[in-house]
Amino acid sequence: MTPEELASLIRAVLLDAAAGGRVALDPSDIPDPVRVERPRNRDNGDWSTNAAMQLAKRAGTAPRDLAALIADALLDAEGVESVEVAGPGFINIRLAASSAGQLAAAIVEAGDSYGANASLAGQDINLEYVSANPTGPVHLGGARWAAVGDSLARLMTASGARVTREYYFNDHGSQIDRFARSLYARALGREAPEDGYGGQYIADIADRVRADARAAGRPDPVGLPEEEAVEAFRARGVELMFAEIKERLSAFRSEFDVFFHEDSLHDSGAVSAAIETLRERGEVFDRDGAVWLRTTSYGDDKDRVLIKSDGQAAYFAADVAYYLDKRRRGADAAIYLLGADHHGYIGRMMAMCAAFGDEP
Template sequence: MSPEALGALIASLIEQLFAARKTGSLTESDIPAASKISVMRPKDRAHGDWATNIALQLARKAGLKPRDFAQPLAESLMASDGIASVEVAGPGFINIVLEASSAAQVIETVLEEKDGFGTSKEFAGQTLNLEFVSANPTGPIHIGGTRWAAIGDSMARILAANGAKVVSEYYFNDHGEQIDRFAKSLVAAAHGEPTPSDGYKGTYINEIAERVIAEAKSDGVDALALPRVRDDEGNEGDSEQREEFRSRAVPMMFAEIQDSMKNFRVHFDVWFHENSLYQSGAVRKAIDELRDQGDIYEKDGATWFASTRYGDDKDRVIIKSDGNAAYIAGDIAYYLDKRRRPEHPCDVAIYMLGADHHGYIGRMMAVCAAFGDEPGKNMQILIGQMVNVIKDGKAVRMSKRAGNVVTIDDLVGAIGVDASRYSLARTDYNQSVDIDLNLLASHSNDNPVYYVQYAHARSWNVDRNAQAAGVDASQADLGLLDTSADEDVLAVLALYPSVVLTAGEQRAPHRVAHYLEQLAGAYHRWYNSERVVPMPLTDSEERLDSQRRQELATAKNPEPARAAARLKLNDAVQRVLENGLELLGVEAPEKM
């Protein structure tokens, strides 16, 4: 019986006890939904298969002592099918021991539901817009953006697994000063000049400049012969030449970023261009809407958003005194677009931002509130921390192509897509992470992605050997899965649906990775102690005393029904490992 099933059973029994007036002064509205009832695995297996603290949570509302609330619930649980024993322990914990056949029922559920096992409808009816990576189109995706790619795509998969309609979105910052600096850098590189002081460095700048020149030439344009105007300080002016480089280079970077994302197994439903907000008039309309409701004022020749009315620490300039839009002007229009676009308006806009964006939270939440939405609900902002790449015990900083950074292609080239995605997604984004290239390239149990993938490949090897040995799963008696190793694997298997739900609720893909490592560990230990395929005794084992020889013969040659039950357990682990790895965008190999 899974924790979800137990939660549903407990909720039902509380309702029955409430109807029988055995829950004190508890009201009907106090009875929690099944999904909100905590059913956990005790640290000490002597305390049972599962435990719940529901009595501690509800006793005060009921006007009862926790143990007095727990006792009738425990008696009702004891009378339920699949329950072997129930004990009220300590201040009011309820410890539950399942019948062996009930504990093993999770195997049948896994094998019946297949890739549906672990999914839920918890977020059904919600459209979640998940924006992540959104790196400037002025260079390759760096390691921080790579982390968001791994986490964001995994999060999209997990939210969808919980019933949400997820719109994955990439926001191209193709408007403003960073694009101007990019174009200036390209023109300087094309002429063999030093990089401007505020420009972009790296051999990729030279590569893009050469591609622009070649593409223009194929169209009959000599890019370097176009008018080039300099101001008195030697800076590039608004020339035809710079515009030629800008108009050709930015799409090249778009295409390169899109290829990198595709190769990293990251899917986006929408590729949104910041510049479109200005071209369509969406920025002006959004500002006008705020103006109409009294949230815009003029001061010192600039246009201001009165964001302090909505909890920001200071008001924000949205149109500067020189007439150019501040960055927040696009942010305002973009949020409004997400919430109101006709094709897929979102209920929740989730922004995944880098470690240097903490200062954006207050102003963005003010934007949310100004349009009548609820900050933290309709708008959610996640801030990721830094990534450190380590090799041979030292920090890796240099990229041959992009200068003093590590890019997505550098990482994938060093350790592959699977190790890159898994290692970046397995750590809470609130924490900085060290990526050890030596470890992640190794085939050792210390390498977490190898450890999990090897468990999956090992399960396939068991299948192949069982088929060759004629083990028949139809003979399975799941009640025979009664060893401590069997029970450990069963307990971890049953946790998977609650892990996927929690990962979705908490926006925490790392919980799935940690679960997979827990399951892989239980499976590897089970594999080393329990046999599915009969195995003859070795010569040295044949020479042991008769009692020990018999014990080994029994362990290595299980009766058909037990071998079949273990084969089913093996296959259930295989399916859950595959489901979990799919949520992280990592392959589940059949051989390694």
């Protein structure tokens, strides 16, 4: 017996008692589903519910009396070994040993369709996860989010939703510049620049960039003027790093429907357009030569810069444009799985969502 089946059984007992006049409950009073959970002390049983305590006042009876009514009915159910009323009205339920075997048999019989339901039918859900920076291989943290995200996508799909699995590729900004200059320095046999990247993978990618250029009949990048060389290492190096990330995620059996490039938001003018949309809504203001989003109006601890005083877009500006792009693609819900190092982004992301008139 699953917890869902147990919850349905308890609800059926309450509905039957209400229909028979044994309790003064209206069917609308009875929650659907009834909450069942693991008891803190597993010696008390496999599952417990406080439904009697929640409903006793409306039922016009004492919590323990209502709990006893439920317990007596549950004792007759197949797969239930014992039921105990505890404390002010908790119900502790122990399942028969055979119920585990019955559940295992049901899972095997159903195969891949086990657990499938229509609770999210008709919902379009955009799920973004992993989205690791393209400046190094996927590490353990990224692999963890790949596992969590892929599992969540499978669960929502099994519940009837249309799920878009999306990876946001951060191929814009200072980290990409440091990555390119690290490749260039390695190709020249120099130390990586301050705040740059090191490791064998940098050497391997630098060698690949040079080899690919020669194979294509182009000049070796190290012989170009510095800025041209850095751009050559940037363009090809990011491609190679991204290809490796995709290959490793695929080997991990975490597949994506969309790989969205941050750079496209800047190249297409989407960042400027998103900021203008917020300005038209009265959510943007200018201060100290910079452009700000008034996120404090929606619970953030401080307002956030969108365009810095030097005219460059802040990292958050692309997040704003990216959210608006998802919104225009028609998702009913956009789910972000953020790494532990991004916990500080939660407030600003929720505030940004609210600034567009949506419910976070």
